[in-house]
Amino acid sequence: MAEHSILVVEDEHTLRRLLEYRLSKKYNVRTAANGEEALVRVSEELPDLIISDIMMPKMDGFALQASLQDRKETSVIPFIFLTAKADEQSRLKGRRTGVDDYITKPFDIDQLLARVERLLARTSHFQTQLDARIGEDFSRKLIPKQLPRVDGYKLEFHNAPREVSGGDIFDWTEVKPGVYFITIGDVMGKGLQAKVYTFSFVGYIRSMLHALLRTSDSPAEIMARINQLLVDDPPLEDSFATLLFLRWEPARNLVTYANGGHPRPVIITERGAEILSYSDIILGLDGHAEFKDTAVSIPPGAAILTYTDGLLEQQMASGEQLGEEGVIRAAGEAFGSDRPLDRIVSGVLSESAKPEFADDILLFWMEREASMATIRQTPRWFSPFGESADPK
Amino acid sequence: MSFFIEPVTRDSVVVQIGKALDFRNAADFKAAVQEQVRSGVRNFILDFTDTGILDSTGLGSIFSLYRQVSPMSGQVVFASVSRPVQVVVQLTRTYKVFRQFPSVDAAREGIR
Missing domain, CATH: 3.40.50.2300 (Response regulator)
Known part of the structure; x- marks a missing residue:
């Protein structure tokens, strides 16, 4: 000090x-x-x-x-x-x-x-x-109060900001019926300044999305435009952000993503957990940077996990950082759980050097329910609410 | 805390990053390299031999330097990158922008 x-x-x-x-x-x-x-x-x-x-x-x-x-x-x-x-x-x-x-x-x-x-x-x-107080207020306003509700999918979100927190971003918008744009990111820097900047940055991305989505629905194209603005706009100079855009079409069970230097998402299926490996450079550094879309189809029962560097860089009791390998393991262990994110948090903390996270963490879990065939194996029709709760 | 800076040529220097570049000393790093830029330095070799911690604020200060010198045909290169630094560089895909050299000597040769 x-x-x-x-x-x-x-x-x-x-x-x-x-x-x-x-x-x-x-x-x-x-x-x-x-x-x-x-x-x-x-x-x-x-x-x-x-x-x-x-x-x-x-x-x-x-x-x-x-x-x-x-x-x-x-x-x-x-x-x-x-x-x-x-x-x-x-x-x-x-x-x-x-x-x-x-x-x-x-x-x-x-x-x-x-x-x-x-x-x-x-x-x-x-x-x-x-x-x-100001930081908390911004944090609260930055994080949406609810998640999309989509039949056949279970979404979960976990956010734990620290006192001297940085600029974690989570936002979503339904750009047209049945198509969702999910923004996950991290604005560099710490403290109130980063918080205030993040707040304006999210507003900026929202308005950009609305403007750009009229001409393009490619996450990569939109990411490239936002990158260019970060590099060219004098007020945004010296600001850098990792960003992950997911365009999610539940009806097609399809996620198309572009990743600008953000920790890489994990997909978890019955065969195990693996990294969605393609990613591009962090935003704000190179105005000519290129970004690419990657399409991922989500099989029945599969889940996608996104997270921020606070999870990745958590110091474990072993002396190492959790790292991607650790995230993959934690995601695999949480798969099939009723509350997968709680499971990840408690699992990682139980092996951490300290019983709390050193940095902000922001986790998002999107799980496609298992197919009807699998569901039918469980005697749902015994439930008096089962039929009416089911839209079909 | 100050950074040890060693001149290589009239417009190139080696900056020893030391044990950590993070939110605690990123402002010092900025001030130190700013002074170099003002005195005409354009090429920066960052020596990460001893670096155990590079957080996003620290990385941000390197990005600012890159943004500043690249329009003046300057370079920022990484030398002797330690494992923790390598992880951050991989994650953010910044190896696309910062050339890496196995040693400071190799970097001195490389940026000529």
């Missing part, structure tokens, strides 16, 4: 040096001998906290404080007054200007340090809370 910066404003040389000496053990300290100098220091770089004397030549502490109140970004800097004037009148005046604390000389330096510490902790606590 970066050191907090403190500005000490004190005209008395010895005291100024003493404060600088004691505070600089923990903080990044700058000093000023009066209010005027202090304003120059503040304009160079905003400090995290100001400790100021009241009685000073040129510009006194009250004038400094009043002047800082004029600008929004300086008015919120925590401010401690330090003064020899123990009389009630100046104390009241100090209160009136809205300072955070008021310490009378002679003072105990350890007490001052404790107050500084408390004030800084409070400020950064509010900041962290605010960041977390």
Whole structure:
């Protein structure tokens, strides 16, 4: 974590040096001998906290404080007054200007340090809370509240964002009746900035999809266009994203995908789990990059699993990362389970170095139900709801 | 934390990535290579010999460098790529953009 910066404003040389000496053990300290100098220091770089004397030549502490109140970004800097004037009148005046604390000389330096510490902790606590709240809000809005409901398919979704989370994307849209576009991705970067960017990026992809789908329904073509925009658009410069587009046509049991550097999906059938191996380069790096569609037909009972790098890079107790081999194994073990994603999560965590995921994870499971022939082996007609629940 | 940068020619350098390039030091990496670009460097050999961690923020900082120097005919090449770095490069398919060399010496020869 970066050191907090403190500005000490004190005209008395010895005291100024003493404060600088004691505070600089923990903080990044700058000093000023009066209010005027202090304003120059503040304009160079905003400090995290100001400790100021009241009685000073040129510009006194009250004038400094009043002047800082004029600008929004300086008015919120925590401010401690330090003064020899123990009389009630100046104390009241100090209160009136809205300072955070008021310490009378002679003072105990350890007490001052404790107050500084408390004030800084409070400020950064509010900041962290605010960041977390905004981040959570974005996370909630980024993730759709429901999944498509399609007869003959079971869809599951698992999302576990961490506190300092990044830009995982999951979105879907029914582009025309019976045809779904599913977007899975990860915008590079961490923290609130990545979150805000991801939020606009998803909106951007949504509108692009709607515009482009009028002329093309190829995931690869749309991916190429989005890649070009990422490279060419100045506001999007320096932004990179892995993206996986799935065009899903349940009636044909067909998934057509384009993969831009995203962790490769797994298909699981009765014969076992295997990687859908074709993928292209991550988006935002090369404007001329080419992308290719791959069509995958989904046999009865088969499932497709998509995931983000948080799963892949999970540190296992063995000391290795989970890796594709680990994902394949976990997917194979979850196959046939009622709650396959829960099974994957608990299975991976049970073999992890730590009992939680180090990064965000986002998992999506699409399973075609077994054929009618297979279903008939189970005596469904004994269920009083069986017939009416079945559309056929 | 700073990165050790060794000049090769007037416009080429070797950057030792060290143990990790991730969200903790990606900004330092950016600042270090920016300074090189400003002083006229166009070709960057990234030495991954000791690198155990390359996360997406770290990779992003390399991408930014690539985006910046490639229009000026600059190159970013990877040398002595460790296994963890290789995994990330494979995953993101970025080997299509970053040439790889088995050693720093081979990279020095290769970018001439």
